[in-house]
Amino acid sequence: MDRASIADSILAGSLGRVFHLMRLPGAEKLLWVWLAAFGLQAQAEDFQLFARSNLVAWCIVPFDGKKRGPEERAAMLEKLGLRRLAYDYRAEHFPTFDDEIAALKRHHIELTAWWFPGTLNEEARHILALLKKHRVHPQLWVMGQGKAAGTPEAQRAQILSEAKRLRPIAEEAAKIGCQVALYNHGGWFGDPENQLAIIEELNLPNVGIVYNLHHAHDQIARFPELLEKMKPHLLALNLNGMIEDGERRGRKIVPIGQGELDPKWLEIIRQSGWHGPIGILNHTDEDAEARLRDNLAGLEWLVYGQRGPKPVPSSWK
Numbered sequence: 001m002d003r004a005s006i007a008d009s010i011l012a013g014s015l016g017r018v019f020h021l022m023r024l025p026g027a028e029k030l031l032w033v034w035l036a037a038f039g040l041q042a043q044a045e046d047f048q049l050f051a052r053s054n055l056v057a058w059c060i061v062p063f064d065g066k067k068r069g070p071e072e073r074a075a076m077l078e079k080l081g082l083r084r085l086a087y088d089y090r091a092e093h094f095p096t097f098d099d100e101i102a103a104l105k106r107h108h109i110e111l112t113a114w115w116f117p118g119t120l121n122e123e124a125r126h127i128l129a130l131l132k133k134h135r136v137h138p139q140l141w142v143m144g145q146g147k148a149a150g151t152p153e154a155q156r157a158q159i160l161s162e163a164k165r166l167r168p169i170a171e172e173a174a175k176i177g178c179q180v181a182l183y184n185h186g187g188w189f190g191d192p193e194n195q196l197a198i199i200e201e202l203n204l205p206n207v208g209i210v211y212n213l214h215h216a217h218d219q220i221a222r223f224p225e226l227l228e229k230m231k232p233h234l235l236a237l238n239l240n241g242m243i244e245d246g247e248r249r250g251r252k253i254v255p256i257g258q259g260e261l262d263p264k265w266l267e268i269i270r271q272s273g274w275h276g277p278i279g280i281l282n283h284t285d286e287d288a289e290a291r292l293r294d295n296l297a298g299l300e301w302l303v304y305g306q307r308g309p310k311p312v313p314s315s316w317k
Contacts, residue, residue, distance in 0.1 A: 049275055050303045056084040056112045057292060058238055059283035061093060066287050070096050074103035076289050080296065086113035086141065086236075086279060097127075101134045112277055113181070113210070113236065116140035120168040128172055137177040139235055141210050142169060144182060144189030144198075158188065163201040174206045181210035181235045190215055192226045199233055208233040213265065214240035214283065217247040220261060224268050231274050238279030239265075241298065253283050255291065255313045257298020266302050290315040 048054065057077055068076065077085060085104060093100075104111055114131070117124040131138065144162050149155035170180045182198065184190035192209060199207050209230050219226060220242060227234075241254030242261035256262060280295040282288040297311035 049269075050278060050299060052081040052296070053083045054278055055082055055296075055299075056086050056236065056238075056277045056279040057082050057288075058086040058113075058279040058281040059088055060085075060281075060288035060292070061088050062090045063088075063282045063284060064288035065285050066289070068288065070100040070103040071106075073100075073288075074107040074109050077109050078107040080289070080292055082292070083108065084110045084112040084277060086115070087111060087138070088115040097130055098134075101130070101136060111136050111138045113139040113141050116142050116169070116180075118143055118145075119165060120172060124169065125172075128176060128178075131178065132176045139179045139181045139210065140169065140173050141181050141183045141236075142166065143185045144195075146188035146194070148188055159194070159197045159201055162189065162198050166198065166207070167202060167204070170202060170204045170207050174204070179206045179208060179235055181208050183210050184212055184215050186215055192219075192230050196229060196233065208235040210234075210236040210238065210279075212238040212240070212279075213242055214238070214253055214281070217242070217245065217252065220265070223265060224272075227268060227272050227274065231272060234274060234276060236277040236279055237269070237274070238281060239295075239299070240281065253281070255294040255298050255316050256280065257295075257301050257311060258313060258316065262298070262302055263306070284315070286315040 060073065064073075066072075073085075077083070087100065089097075101111060114127065116127065144166075146158045146162060149158055166180065166182075173180050182189070182195045184192065184195070188194055192211065195209050199209070211227075211230060211234060213220075216223070239256055241256050241259035242265055243249065243251045243254060243259045244261060246252055246254065246259065251259075280292060280299065282291040284291060294311070294313040294315050298313070301308070301311050
């Protein structure tokens, strides 16, 4: 690959050729340089944020119609040009934890995050010992609990209760160089403002937020305001195709680019100036590779100005 071939692709608007070249060694960095050189600074910044090297595959372990094992999964990610994985699991995957980390290393995939228990129980300690043994430092994505508080006193009590539950996890995570990300999964704990109150109460430097659009259908109107508040503590942002009132209408998980609200959330993220890991997910019973491909096609179509026809997904109707 040489600079001229990338430059010709950019100038000719041949995005398919550009994205093919991106998979070659050094192409992403070189493409950023050329975008900046041609005065396309905004596109260069978008490229850095939404480059495949910054995208994190999420919900592709138990959520995979092909039921891939560790080696197949890592090879699939490498083939797609994805270099990061957020690992979710079920009890059936316990015996293959070591194999998963080894396969990721062989295929040069970063273990960016690990779905983590909600208390510092035996399972949690086993995972921490495993991460320490392999010298990897993923974010630990932790869910929470709590119901809508009817009074200020009840609100304060829930904040203290959740901070007490999370503190041992965060303290043990810090010992092995891991961050803890509070995971919005609906309910009281899924409100970023409640998560920020918990973070303030904890007052620990390794605690932040991972925000999931597919669990935030009821927050999309507040997204600009919430993103601005979360930004200092936001460790990862997981994308989704967003349709008005999508969860109630049975369209909670949609490929990126297929939702009428997608250009809106993309612009909000662009304008925010936030830069961090961006997640794309399967979270269906579809073939994980097919859904990741659909998300990649839709995201690239959005990022580069919706040029050409909207991609037609193979994993969604």
